[in-house]
Amino acid sequence: MYEHNIMPPGTQARIICEWPDINVSDTVSVIAYDPLQGYLVRTNTELEEHWLPQQILANCSRKPWSFRFRKHGRRSVDATNYQDNIMTDITCPEFSEKIKDVSIYCGSKAIFKCRVKPCGRNLHVSWRKTEPDPCVMRNSGRFIINQNDEGETLLVINNARNSDSGTYLCTISNEIGSAECSASLVVVEASSPLPEPKIQVLSCSSVLLEWESDSYKQFLVEFCKLGTGEWLSPNNNLPLNSQSYTVEHLIPGETYSFRIIALPNKIISLPSLALTLPVADNLRWQQEQFKRRYIELEEIDRGRYAIVRKAQDRGTGNEVALKQVSRRKQSHKVTQAEYTLLAGIQHYNIIHAMALFDNAPVPGIDTIVLELVKGPLLFTYISQNDAYIEADVCEYSKQLMSALSWLHGRDLAHLDVKPENVMVDLGHSSPILKLVDFGDCVNTCKNVILPPACLEFASPELVLGQQVGKHTDYWAVGVFLYVLLSGVSPFLDDSLEETTANILKCDFCFPDDYFCNISSEAKSLIKKLLIVTPSQRISMNECIDSPWLKSVPRANIIPSSRLRTFQQRRHRLNPTTPTTPTGINYFST
Ligand code: ADP
Numbered sequence: 028m029y030e031h032n033i034m035p036p037g038t039q040a041r042i043i044c045e046w047p048d049i050n051v052s053d054t055v056s057v058i059a060y061d062p063l064q065g066y067l068v069r070t071n072t073e074l075e076e077h078w079l080p081q082q083i084l085a086n087c088s089r090k091p092w093s094f095r096f097r098k099h100g101r102r103s104v105d106a107t108n109y110q111d112n113i114m115t116d117i118t119c120p121e122f123s124e125k126i127k128d129v130s131i132y133c134g135s136k137a138i139f140k141c142r143v144k145p146c147g148r149n150l151h152v153s154w155r156k157t158e159p160d161p162c163v164m165r166n167s168g169r170f171i172i173n174q175n176d177e178g179e180t181l182l183v184i185n186n187a188r189n190s191d192s193g194t195y196l197c198t199i200s201n202e203i204g205s206a207e208c209s210a211s212l213v214v215v216e217a218s219s220p221l222p223e224p225k226i227q228v229l230s231c232s233s234v235l236l237e238w239e240s241d242s243y244k245q246f247l248v249e250f251c252k253l254g255t256g257e258w259l260s261p262n263n264n265l266p267l268n269s270q271s272y273t274v275e276h277l278i279p280g281e282t283y284s285f286r287i288i289a290l291p292n293k294i295i296s297l298p299s300l301a302l303t304l305p306v307a308d309n310l311r312w313q314q315e316q317f318k319r320r321y322i323e324l325e326e327i328d329r330g331r332y333a334i335v336r337k338a339q340d341r342g343t344g345n346e347v348a349l350k351q352v353s354r355r356k357q358s359h360k361v362t363q364a365e366y367t368l369l370a371g372i373q374h375y376n377i378i379h380a381m382a383l384f385d386n387a388p389v390p391g392i393d394t395i396v397l398e399l400v401k402g403p404l405l406f407t408y409i410s411q412n413d414a415y416i417e418a419d420v421c422e423y424s425k426q427l428m429s430a431l432s433w434l435h436g437r438d439l440a441h442l443d444v445k446p447e448n449v450m451v452d453l454g455h456s457s458p459i460l461k462l463v464d465f466g467d468c469v470n471t472c473k474n475v476i477l478p479p480a481c482l483e484f485a486s487p488e489l490v491l492g493q494q495v496g497k498h499t500d501y502w503a504v505g506v507f508l509y510v511l512l513s514g515v516s517p518f519l520d521d522s523l524e525e526t527t528a529n530i531l532k533c534d535f536c537f538p539d540d541y542f543c544n545i546s547s548e549a550k551s552l553i554k555k556l557l558i559v560t561p562s563q564r565i566s567m568n569e570c571i572d573s574p575w576l577k578s579v580p581r582a583n584i585i586p587s588s589r590l591r592t593f594q595q596r597r598h599r600l601n602p603t604t605p606t607t608p609t610g611i612n613y614f615s616t
């Protein structure tokens with residue numbers, strides 16, 4: 028006779044825990060019982076016999092209701108009280124929360140969590156990895172399996188590795204039955220993140236998203252309306268094989284963020300900066316105002332982000348420059364900051380801004396209306412004849428230093444001093460240097476770290492990603508002077524690595540071939556600007572007071588050919604930039 032609770036032969040039993048070669052929740056027929064070996068069972072599908080431990084089997088011949096007992100005076104089922112329920116009801120497990128797909132970087136922690144509705148005590152939980160290499164998960168080393176009395180279970184994978192990627196299955200069972208749920212884990216190398224998408228406003232209800240990725244081929248797009256916290260797909264999660272997508276039917280005036288998900292690993296990009304769509308009326312109003320006010324004329328030049336066009340103000344009849352910046356390349360916030368700064372600056376050698384039009388002339392383009400510089404870049408101007416003299420360089424350097432000194436005095440640093448951003452206005456009795464492009468200009472009171480806009484003029488702190496400031500402009504002025512006096516570049520080398528190394532070592536000299544005619548005062552000043560330690564570089568005011576700029580003007584002749592070659596090389600680096608802006612003949616008068 029079998030003792031109480033031991034299942035007699037012929038009993039139908041259910042597997043309630045993982046066991047090699049047997050599936051959880053399979054039913055088996057009991058053949059025999061042995062106190063040491065457990066049950067000898069036959070699987071109902073394969074008709075094979077196995078010895079299985081007693082604790083992994085549950086009798087499923089018994090009717091479920093035979094287990095029920097009721098406490099007098101209490102409701103048998105109280106959905107809000109789990110403890111009550113597990114005391115009173117034993118039902119087939121059913122998930123109230125299933126495990127969800129997880130995507131993490133190598134080395135971080137993956138957590139799968141699920142919970143079943145109250146279904147009685149003695150729940151058995153098992154975790155298995157089903158793909159790509161099936162195995163049973165055990166509580167050891169990096170893997171922690173946890174379970175509480177409230178039907179919640181966790182699988183935690185610490186210090187995740189690529190090889191942990193796969194599908195995980197959680198099975199929760201009791202005497203009555205079992206429930207399963209599965210989800211995938213994707214562990215990716217931290218080195219292949221997905222950049223956030225760039226956004227271009229196409230209309231008050233649509234935006235163009237563009238992103239770049241060599242590592243992934245298929246993508247999903249999602250957007251989130253500010254305040255909802257909910258990421259939605261604009262196209263029913265249809266995978267995209269391209270790297271751009273137009274999101275339509277957005278609400279004008281609402282603020283959105285967008286993100287990209289790379290398939291198949293579901294790598295999620297950072298969310299884009301929040302973008303407020305224009306309200307239809309405002310958008311049209313700005314465009315109409317713009318068209319009513321300006322007659323667009325020829326393109327003058329292109330920079331890193333902008334196209335600058337000449338235009339005529341219908342109201343005043345004056346010519347202006349329109350700096351048109353695509354929101355894809357420079358955020359509206361940066362353009363707005365550039366405008367605010369230039370509108371507030373009153374310095375003879377700094378370009379002045381008169382107006383800003385958002386999303387005009389077309390959606391996605393912002394236009395800063397600038398004072399027109401009627402002349403070319405300084406380098407182009409100074410090298411127009413066969414030669415120039417050191418005194419010319421002194422004169423323009425003084426003006427550049429004066430502009431920067433004015434900025435520095437107001438805790439601003441330009442941070443992009445280079446030949447393409449220094450122009451000469453020939454519309455006056457004598458040429459006036461004009462500093463343009465304040466897209467990188469920052470307040471030096473803040474701790475600012477920027478990538479170098481142009482390596483050739485970049486200081487060691489810019490290259491190293493350290494805090495930048497006024498001293499960053501001092502270095503750039505040192506390089507600017509060096510080039511202006513010699514036509515060659517102090518640090519430029521055959522490769523980016525070599526150039527970077529030269530900058531970091533401050534490895535430059537004054538070769539006789541280029542500097543034999545140049546005054547020692549000029550070289551001495553350059554040496555005081557090109558110093559690795561930022562605090563040791565001399566300020567713009569000190570430069571203006573230096574012997575080189577105070578002494579009698581020097582007539583040393585500098586041939587223009589080298590500076591012209593320098594300009595042509597820079598133009599090749601940035602082929603959109605004409606060496607002499609198109610359509611304008613500055614030197615004819
Ligand atoms: P980016 O920020 O894209 O580099 P910039 O402000 O430097 O744009 O302008 C691009 C080019 O347009 C400059 O290199 C210069 O040749 C020309 N430019 C800029 N501002 C003016 C202006 N106010 N008047 C005439 N030309 C200008």
Ligand code: MG
Nearest residue numbers: 330331448464
């Ligand atoms: Mg520029």
